[in-house]
Amino acid sequence: RKEVEQDPGPFNVPEGATVAFNCTYSNSASQSFFWYRQDCRKEPKLLMSVYSSGNEDGRFTAQLNRASQYISLLIRDSKLSDSATYLCVVTSYNTDKLIFGTGTRLQVFP
Amino acid sequence: DGGITQSPKYLFRKEGQNVTLSCEQNLNHDAMYWYRQDPGQGLRLIYYSQIVNDFQKGDIAEGYSVSREKKESFPLTVTSAQKNPTAFYLCASQDRGGVNEQFFGPGTRLTVL
Numbered sequence: 001r002k003e004v005e006q007d008p009g010p011f012n013v014p015e016g017a018t019v020a021f022n023c024t025y026s027n028s029a030s031q032s033f034f035w036y037r038q039d040c041r042k043e044p045k046l047l048m049s050v051y052s053s054g055n056e057d058g059r060f061t062a063q064l065n066r067a068s069q070y071i072s073l074l075i076r077d078s079k080l081s082d083s084a085t086y087l088c089v090v091t092s093y094n095t096d097k098l099i100f101g102t103g104t105r106l107q108v109f110p
Numbered sequence: 111d112g113g114i115t116q117s118p119k120y121l122f123r124k125e126g127q128n129v130t131l132s133c134e135q136n137l138n139h140d141a142m143y144w145y146r147q148d149p150g151q152g153l154r155l156i157y158y159s160q161i162v163n164d165f166q167k168g169d170i171a172e173g174y175s176v177s178r179e180k181k182e183s184f185p186l187t188v189t190s191a192q193k194n195p196t197a198f199y200l201c202a203s204q205d206r207g208g209v210n211e212q213f214f215g216p217g218t219r220l221t222v223l
Contacts, residue, residue: 004152034211043200043214044153087152096141096160096204097168098212100152 001026006088006101013108017078021104023088024070030099032091033064035073037084038103044087047073078108113137114215116201121220123188123195131186131218133201141204142184143212144168144176146197153200159184160206188220196222 006023013019025033033050048055050062050071061074071090075082088101114135123129135142141160145153145168155168159178173192178184188195198219202212 008150041198041219043217045214046211049211096206097143097155097158100145102150102152 002101003027003099004088004090004101006104008102008104010105010107013078013106015078015080015108015110017108018074018076019078019106020075021073021086021088021106022070023072023101023104024068025088025090025099026069027090027092028066028069030090030092033062033071034089034098035060035062035071036087036089036100038087039084044100047086075106078106080108080110082106083108114201114203114213116199116215116218118218119216121218123220123222125222126190128187128189129220131188131199131201131220133184133186133215134182135184135201135203135213135215136182137203137205137213138181139203139213140181140206142178143202143204144174144184144186145200145202146170147200147217148197156186156199195220 035047036044037047038044050064054063059076063072085103085105087103090099117132143158144156157176159165175187200217201215204212
């Protein structure tokens, strides 16, 4: 089983739609969680950290469910510029190393 | 402007040749990392360094070597022993006193001909 699993997609949604991605992780001792965004042929960039209480940044909401070992990302009012691959990232237990999921591709169409 | 630079952006190499990828950061970060990314796969850790003059193997270190003589620099050498070196290589740095966020360079796309 992979340490971090994501549905690869693609998710094809119209502008203005709400879309949600889930990600599961296998190590219950994982401590930090992130969503990164990666545009085609570019480097990943941090979208948001995920906190236990859940957090929101504009149109983006991240949730963490430790009991079920999954994190989610909700994007409201999708824009064309949201088209990208979204990487779920979890820290390895007791180290600073990050474990990356394979990413979920989102395509927003007009 | 603070950030991470990688050079070159594109690199072509003949089979059997060693090649060194550059990574420089001016963020004053202690930790630096090298990853490779292949189509349909997540980032895989090659080597990392948490302090100058020290580095550790990641998950796929075979066929690669690194050095960390300066805080700002963490070059990666892809040797001829690497069986399938064609990939997108990403360097990252991290402030170990922070919240684990890693900052990435723009990457080097290596193609072996």
